Amino acid sequence: MARWGMAIDLDRCTGCGNCMAACHQENNLTAVGPEETDQSRAFHWIRLLREVSGSEAHAAVRYKPALCVQCDDPPCVKVCPVHATYLSEEGIVGQIYSRCIGCRYCMAACPYNAKVFNWYEPEWPGELKRKANPDVSFRSHGVVEKCTFCHHRVNHAREQARAEDRELRDGEVVPACAESCPARAIVLGNLDDPESTVSTLARSPRAFRPHEDLGTRPKVFYLEEQE
Amino acid sequence: MSSERAKVRPSTSHDLSEQDIDALLRSVEQPGSAFRVVTTLLILIILGCWVLFSRQILRGLGVTGLNQPVGWGFYIVNFVFFIGISHAGTLISAILRLSNAEWRRPITRMAEVITVVVLAIGAFHPVLDLGRPDRMLNIFTAGRLQSPLLWDVSSISAYFMASTVYLYMPMIPDIALLRDRGARPRWLYSFLAWNWQNTPRQREVLERAVNIMMILVIPIAVSVHTVISYIFAMTLQPGWHSTIFGPYFVVGAIFSGIAALMVLMIVLRRVFHLERYLKEIHFSHLSKLLLVMSLLWFYFTFSEYLTAFFGNEPAEMRVFFYKFTGPYATLFWGMVVCNFLIPVVLLSFRRTRTIPGIMVASIAIVIGMWLERLNIVVPSLANPRLAYPSGFYVPSLVEWAMFVGGLATFALGFVLFARLFPLISVWELREGQEIAVAETAERVESYLPDPVPKGETA
Numbered sequence: 001m002a003r004w005g006m007a008i009d010l011d012r013c014t015g016c017g018n019c020m021a022a023c024h025q026e027n028n029l030t031a032v033g034p035e036e037t038d039q040s041r042a043f044h045w046i047r048l049l050r051e052v053s054g055s056e057a058h059a060a061v062r063y064k065p066a067l068c069v070q071c072d073d074p075p076c077v078k079v080c081p082v083h084a085t086y087l088s089e090e091g092i093v094g095q096i097y098s099r100c101i102g103c104r105y106c107m108a109a110c111p112y113n114a115k116v117f118n119w120y121e122p123e124w125p126g127e128l129k130r131k132a133n134p135d136v137s138f139r140s141h142g143v144v145e146k147c148t149f150c151h152h153r154v155n156h157a158r159e160q161a162r163a164e165d166r167e168l169r170d171g172e173v174v175p176a177c178a179e180s181c182p183a184r185a186i187v188l189g190n191l192d193d194p195e196s197t198v199s200t201l202a203r204s205p206r207a208f209r210p211h212e213d214l215g216t217r218p219k220v221f222y223l224e225e226q227e
Numbered sequence: 228m229s230s231e232r233a234k235v236r237p238s239t240s241h242d243l244s245e246q247d248i249d250a251l252l253r254s255v256e257q258p259g260s261a262f263r264v265v266t267t268l269l270i271l272i273i274l275g276c277w278v279l280f281s282r283q284i285l286r287g288l289g290v291t292g293l294n295q296p297v298g299w300g301f302y303i304v305n306f307v308f309f310i311g312i313s314h315a316g317t318l319i320s321a322i323l324r325l326s327n328a329e330w331r332r333p334i335t336r337m338a339e340v341i342t343v344v345v346l347a348i349g350a351f352h353p354v355l356d357l358g359r360p361d362r363m364l365n366i367f368t369a370g371r372l373q374s375p376l377l378w379d380v381s382s383i384s385a386y387f388m389a390s391t392v393y394l395y396m397p398m399i400p401d402i403a404l405l406r407d408r409g410a411r412p413r414w415l416y417s418f419l420a421w422n423w424q425n426t427p428r429q430r431e432v433l434e435r436a437v438n439i440m441m442i443l444v445i446p447i448a449v450s451v452h453t454v455i456s457y458i459f460a461m462t463l464q465p466g467w468h469s470t471i472f473g474p475y476f477v478v479g480a481i482f483s484g485i486a487a488l489m490v491l492m493i494v495l496r497r498v499f500h501l502e503r504y505l506k507e508i509h510f511s512h513l514s515k516l517l518l519v520m521s522l523l524w525f526y527f528t529f530s531e532y533l534t535a536f537f538g539n540e541p542a543e544m545r546v547f548f549y550k551f552t553g554p555y556a557t558l559f560w561g562m563v564v565c566n567f568l569i570p571v572v573l574l575s576f577r578r579t580r581t582i583p584g585i586m587v588a589s590i591a592i593v594i595g596m597w598l599e600r601l602n603i604v605v606p607s608l609a610n611p612r613l614a615y616p617s618g619f620y621v622p623s624l625v626e627w628a629m630f631v632g633g634l635a636t637f638a639l640g641f642v643l644f645a646r647l648f649p650l651i652s653v654w655e656l657r658e659g660q661e662i663a664v665a666e667t668a669e670r671v672e673s674y675l676p677d678p679v680p681k682g683e684t685a
Binding site: 036039040041042049050051064066075078079080081082083084099100101102103104105107108109111112113116117118119120121140141142143144210211214216 | 286287288289292293294295296297298299353356357358359360362363365366369370371373374375376377380458461462463464608611612613614615618619
């Protein structure tokens with residue numbers, strides 16, 4: 001049984017936004033359009049946070065891909081009234097779209113603001129609907145959704161491994177964001193395997209986790225040259 | 228139905244005259260045309276609001292002003308606000324009954340009605356706020372008792388049950404009075420009167436039942452707003468994650484509740500000419516309670532913000548400055564003026580503690596407490612911990628409509644109640660006039676030093 005974790009190398013990330021586009025395509029995210037985005041309802045499972053540091057004369061801008069960090073102690077799961085979000089055995093925080101009542105308590109409780117809400121019935125303009133990914137369900141209006149570490153790809157890889165009667169290999173599961181990243185800044189892997197790339201990166205002196213002080217035990221590691 | 232009700236005590240000079248009873252039952256027995264006009268108007272307003280709300284039912288929550296990160300807005304603010312108002316009633320009436328405060332008699336009924344009406348409105352708000360209200364019953368089929376929302380569902384249901392029963396039981400003798408006077412519809416009053424014949428046995432049972440309910444209702448009422456505060460306090464969000472929230476919300480709830488009760492009492496006193504029953508003295512007593520609550524509210528608010536400010540945590544400070552100097556400054560300082568400055572100035576001096584002064588203070592507090600709920604819900608959501616631009620929130624027409632609709636439903640509930648039942652408890656007034664004077668004298672005597680025993684010299 002794997003415990004999925006992710007490492008994102010901020011020193012490699014250029015802030016190009018490919019991961020966002022790939023994620024949209026892969027997971028059938030609704031295209032909300034400019035008016036909705038202006039209403040502060042941008043719809044992404046992974047988005048780029050812009051962090052400005054330093055004084056105005058020496059401002060350094062840095063981009064940080066932010067997604068659901070799949071906490072081991074998830075604040076959202078604790079507050080859900082209907083068990084529509086849960087922690088799977090493999091450490092991925094899942095969403096049960098058909099059970100969610102849309103109270104948005106999990107969104108209010110998430111310190112990472114990783115969840116998005118379908119304010120209207122999702123739409124895929126033009127060709128997008130025909131190009132939808134058959135492995136990922138369509139959501140309805142009024143439910144909460146978020147990044148699942150491309151869980152369908154995890155399942156695929158596991159079935160493949162089972163068919164070939166072997167264990168999952170490190171690096172076999174590549175989520176859409178990692179696949180599309182030109183800088184290869186994103187890696188998914190098994191944190192329980194001390195030899196995996198993710199575990200190695202997580203042990204790096206450059207590694208840190210977002211809001212570690214909150215005790216949510218996230219499984220997404222950022223890597224950055226420390227001062 | 229027989230109208231031969233066993234008179235227990237010979238009537239005294241203190242007894243309520245027929246005129247009094249006529250005056251107290253006027254709203255039921257002679258509603259007049261004004262009642263029809265007001266009811267029609269209110270129903271039209273409420274229907275209009277539902278018509279606007281239908282857009283949300285058809286298209287989804289997008290028609291509101293909610294967004295990411297501000298996922299909760301007017302619906303939740305009004306939910307907390309209305310449930311807060313509901314704490315006036317039952318709690319005050321229970322505490323006054325429990326402490327044998329004789330001046331409670333004309334007040335308790337109205338207070339209890341507020342609770343039941345507002346609680347029903349408030350409890351409906353989370354349903355308006357759901358993305359998929361059609362799946363509401365998942366709360367029962369797949370509910371997680373670990374979720375503070377479920378604590379809420381439990382305690383609000385318990386409170387609604389308890390306060391409805393607590394409103395109804397002391398009404399039974401009055402309903403029987405209406406039954407005996409032949410009020411229409413007869414079937415309604417004879418059904419609701421439960422064959423009350425005012426026998427000593429029935430009175431004993433009723434008194435015991437009311438006593439049990441009043442003890443029961445106090446912890447339930449306290450639990451309700453505590454649990455509502457837990458919805459916020461159990462998260463890790465800056466500005467919410469605070470241990471003081473339980474008592475802070477309860478104090479705010481009682482505070483806004485008393486203010487709402489005062490506004491209603493003043494209005495109904497004018498409308499139904501109840502000046503002889505709701506006297507200056509009642510308002511004076513209640514306004515002192517209000518003043519104490521105002522100071523208590525300020526104490527909690529001061530502690531809450533001073534702690535945040537002194538600790539100087541970056542995430543907390545973003546919320547703090549968002550309220551103190553940022554986009555919410557007007558609303559925040561407006562809240563301080565309405566909840567603290569105006570009431571303290573008006574209620575501290577005898578010259579301004581008159582009915583108009585109390586009215587102004589009470590309206591200010593109702594507005595101020597609504598602002599307080601807004602100040603708690605939105606700024607914390609608008610300032611996430613991440614390097615995220617501050618959110619904004621502008622309520623849409625639909626949300627304003629539901630707010631107006633909630634207020635109109637509240638008014639309608641009250642008008643309908645006044646049409647069907649007496650707003651002031653007739654039998655309790657009567658009891659007060661028959662036995663309470665003697666009882667109180669006896670009680671006061673029991674507080675005095677005992678007489679010198681025989682055989683000793685003073």
